[in-house]
Amino acid sequence: MKRFIVVIIEILICFLLQTTVFQWLALAHVTPNLLLILTVAVGLMRGRTEGLIVGFVCGLLIDFCYGDILGLYALIYMIIGYLNGYSHRIFVKDDLTIPIFLVGVSQFVYFFLFYIFEFLLKGKLNILFYLVSIGLPGIIYTVVVSIVLYKLLNIINTRLDRKEEEEV
Structure with a gap:
């Protein structure tokens, strides 16, 4: 029960920081994706199921506040949390190499899926422009x-x- 409450608090804090404080710290009109970092971390530390659940909740929060299509962000974050849960077996608490690499790959997957659903399906085909600028x-x-x-x-x-x- 303690873990559940702590994870909910982590989600809310990351969401509030991402949508308020880091909007002021945007570089090149881009803010860091704290909810993605949290989803990757939970998937890596706790496994596929918890990564999927945390990803769903994080995505749903973004869907409710910013999404045009309800469930799009939830789907993207669920996929990322679940896939990062596969790395749970190679998780080493003190090593930062794997988590940082997974965050980078997950952010790329997030960008690519977001591009497909938000730009490609609307006929905007210039992926190199979006890759370089966003x-x-x-x-x-x-x-x-x-x-x-x-x-x-x-x-x-x-x-x-x-x-x-x-x-115990």
């Missing part, structure tokens, strides 16, 4: 922010794991 800056900014945020999420997860082991 995709690459978003990937770089999200990866840089994920270094700090992932460490924080890892510390929280480790403490929750210790508390759960003490209770």
